[in-house]
Every structure is written in structure tokens, then in C-alpha cells.
Amino acid sequence: MDWEFEMSHQRAGVICGFMLGTVVGASSRPALGQPDGLRDHATDSQRLLRSAALRPAGVAPSSAQADPAATPPEPSTKPVVRASAQRAEQANLVFTKSVEMKYLLYLPAEYDRQPQKKWPLLMSLHGVGERGDDLEKVKVHGPARYIAEGKDYPFVIVTPQCPADQWWDSDALLALLDVVTQSLRIDLDRVYLTGLSMGGYGTWHTAARDPKRFAAIAPICGGGNVADAPKLVSLAIWAFHGEKDTVVPPERSKEMVDAVNRAGGHARLTLYPDAAHDSWTRTYENPELYKWFLSHRRGEPPVFGAAD
Numbered sequence: 001m002d003w004e005f006e007m008s009h010q011r012a013g014v015i016c017g018f019m020l021g022t023v024v025g026a027s028s029r030p031a032l033g034q035p036d037g038l039r040d041h042a043t044d045s046q047r048l049l050r051s052a053a054l055r056p057a058g059v060a061p062s063s064a065q066a067d068p069a070a071t072p073p074e075p076s077t078k079p080v081v082r083a084s085a086q087r088a089e090q091a092n093l094v095f096t097k098s099v100e101m102k103y104l105l106y107l108p109a110e111y112d113r114q115p116q117k118k119w120p121l122l123m124s125l126h127g128v129g130e131r132g133d134d135l136e137k138v139k140v141h142g143p144a145r146y147i148a149e150g151k152d153y154p155f156v157i158v159t160p161q162c163p164a165d166q167w168w169d170s171d172a173l174l175a176l177l178d179v180v181t182q183s184l185r186i187d188l189d190r191v192y193l194t195g196l197s198m199g200g201y202g203t204w205h206t207a208a209r210d211p212k213r214f215a216a217i218a219p220i221c222g223g224g225n226v227a228d229a230p231k232l233v234s235l236a237i238w239a240f241h242g243e244k245d246t247v248v249p250p251e252r253s254k255e256m257v258d259a260v261n262r263a264g265g266h267a268r269l270t271l272y273p274d275a276a277h278d279s280w281t282r283t284y285e286n287p288e289l290y291k292w293f294l295s296h297r298r299g300e301p302p303v304f305g306a307a308d
Contacts, residue, residue, distance in 0.1 A: 011105055099172045102135055103160040105180070106147050111156070118187040120294060122155040123177060125168055125195030125202045132164045142196060142284055153290065155192075156184060168195075168202030170209040177213065189298040194218040196280040197248060200239075204228070204256060211235055216296040218289060220280045221245055223252025226259040233265035236302030238292060240283045242275030266302035 111119060124144065130137045139148045144159040158180050162168055181188060193214050195203040200222015207217045208228035216236035237260060241253040253269055260267040272279050283289060295303050 097171065099169070099175070101160050101163075101172055101176055102133060103158055103176065104135055104138055104144055104147075106143075106153065106155075106157040106159075107184075108154055108156065109152055111185075115185075118185045119156045120154070120190035120192065121158065121177075121181065121184075121186045122153070122192045122194065122293065123158045123160070123173070125160070125173075125193075125199030126162070127195075127197035127199055131162045131166065133161070135161055137161070141280055142194075142199075146284065154294065155290075156180070156186060162198070162202075168198065168206070170202070170206040173202065173206050174210055174213065190215055190294070190296070191298070192216050192218070192293045192296075194220065195222065196220040197222060197277065200248070200253075207235060208232055212298070215298040215300075216293055216302070218283070218293070219253070219256075220283055221248050221253070221277060223248060224256045226255055229256070229259035229263045229265065232260050232267070233263050234299075235265070236292075236296045237265065237267035238289070239267065239269045240272070240279050241269065242272045242277060242279040244274065244276045245279065247277040 108119065110117075122143065124142050126138055126140075126142060126144075130140060138144050138159050138161050142159070143153065143157050147153065147157065158176065160173065160176055177191070180186065181191070191214050193203050193207055194217065195201075197220070200219040201224065202222070203217050203219035204222055204224025205228070207214055208224065208231045211231050211234055214235060216238070218238050218240070220240045221242065222239075237257070239253045239257050241248075241250040243250050250271060257267040257269040270283075272282065275282070292303075
């Protein structure tokens with residue numbers, strides 16, 4: 001893959017046609033929860049059933065398929081299922097999923113001038129209003145907005161766009177992360193994740209799906225599944241929320257932070273007493289957030305200073 005970028009600017013990219021294999025009943029990645037006040041009818045129409053082998057529970061599958069023309073059929077020993085009766089069955093299902101995802105990619109001004117350096121990476125997830133196929137919408141909020149206004153960051157920044165009428169898919173986000181980290185000079189011990197509103201939910205869920213990929217996360221006005229808290233104890237977590245938020249109640253952030261800390265983790269919550277749903281503007285304008293990100297490396301104890 002060839003990359004041609006003008007340094008210190010963000011450019012559009014697209015990833016399409018990558019295939020994700022999942023065995024049902026094994027470690028499949030869960031669908032993301034839908035936030036309070038942001039309900040929608042998310043569908044999974046991209047999942048295509050590739051193959052299925054049905055057999056009675058406890059019966060091992062055959063290693064080869066017999067040729068009925070060459071081998072006389074053996075008398076069937078399969079239990080007979082009578083009408084109005086049921087027996088245990090097991091299905092081994094393999095899914096594949098093809099996803100097209102547009103994204104903005106920002107490279108720091110010094111990226112090309114320091115060819116030996118590996119750079120930290122920040123993935124930023126937008127909210128529900130920026131979904132679609134127009135990347136200009138993604139520049140409305142978050143780091144992408146400030147890059148468009150001329151701000152420089154000491155990170156490679158990836159800002160994907162969620163397709164219309166869908167929710168953040170941790171499968172797709174982690175696959176996109178694979179593409180970028182394999183194609184660019186990225187310090188894999190300094191990969192960070194943040195997001196606002198729907199992106200805050202996506203941040204919690206994606207980090208829980210593969211916490212070893214990240215050094216620190218900053219979910220803003222989002223929420224997650226408290227049952228995921230034990231998976232997040234190795235991460236530095238700084239959450240943000242407005243106390244007057246009626247779209248996503250601040251309790252969603254409070255319950256996640258409390259659950260992570262009860263599990264032995266390191267999570268912190270900043271509440272803005274006068275903020276409603278927009279708790280992201282002052283968060284992303286705060287230079288301490290980016291200093292905090294850069295102070296963390298994967299596998300090291302989280303750090304919280306007085307400025308936090």
C-alpha cells in the first residue's frame with residue numbers, strides 16, 4: 001500500500017473488503033450497546049453466513065465426505081426426532097464480514113523528517129450526528145476539527161466515520177487499527193482511544209474487546225457494560241461528562257468508572273457541573289488531555305497528576 005500525504009494535514013482514506021472470521025460460541029466480538037437517548041435500530045446485515053455444520057450434540061464430525069456412488073450407505077444410527085419432540089443439537093458456524101470504512105488520517109509535521117521514529121497513535125470516534133459517507137461531517141467535533149483549523153498534534157490521528165444508521169463496530173475499528181499500525185511507523189505501546197457520545201460508547205466497548213491494544217482511553221459522555229470492568233483494569237482511563245447531560249445521563253460514566261475501580265483498575269471521572277451533552281469541546285481543547293495520553297505506555301501503571 002502506498003501512502004502519499006502532505007505532512008501536518010489530514011487526508012481521507014478508505015478501507016474496504018477486509019474479511020473477519022468469527023466462530024460462534026467462541027470469542028466473537030460483541031455488538032456495541034446502544035446509548036440512552038441515542039436509540040436506533042442497528043442491524044447486522046453485513047454478517048454473511050459462510051458455512052454451517054449441524055450435528056447431534058456429542059457426535060464428532062466426519063473427517064471425510066463419503067461418495068454415495070462408491071460406498072453403500074450404512075444404516076442410520078441418528079436418533080429419530082418425532083413430532084412434538086426435541087433433542088440437543090450443536091451448530092458450528094463461521095461468519096465473514098466485509099466492511100468499507102472511510103477515515104481521516106493525520107500525520108504530524110515531523111513524521112517525514114524523522115524516518116526512524118515510531119509515533120504514538122490516537123484513534124478518535126465521533127458521535128451519532130457525524131455518521132454517513134461525507135468525511136467533512138467528521139471535522140465538526142474532536143481533534144479532526146482542530147486539525148482542520150490548523151492545529152498540530154504530536155500523534156498520528158485516525159478519525160474513522162461510522163456508516164449511516166449503524167453503531168460503532170469494534171471488529172471494524174480494530175481491523176482499521178491493524179491496517180494503520182502495519183502501514184505506518186507506530187509505537188504499539190502508545191496507542192490511545194477516545195470518542196464522544198456514541199463514540200464514548202464505542203471507546204468503552206472497543207477497549208473492553210481488546211484492552212491489550214491500548215495504553216489509555218478517554219471516553220466522553222458515553223457509557224458501557226459494567227460487566228466489562230474487569231477487562232479494563234490494565235488501562236489508564238480518564239472519562240468526562242456534563243452533569244446536566246439529558247441525552248446520555250452522567251450516571252453512565254459514573255457507573256463505568258466505579259465498576260473499573262472496584263475491579264482494581266485505574267479510572268478517573270471529570271464532571272463539568274454546568275455542561276449538558278457537549279462535554280467534549282472543553283475536553284479536547286484542554287492540552288492536559290494530550291499530555292496525559294503521552295504519559296502512558298502500554299503495560300505501565302496509570303498516572304494521574306494534580307492537573308487532571
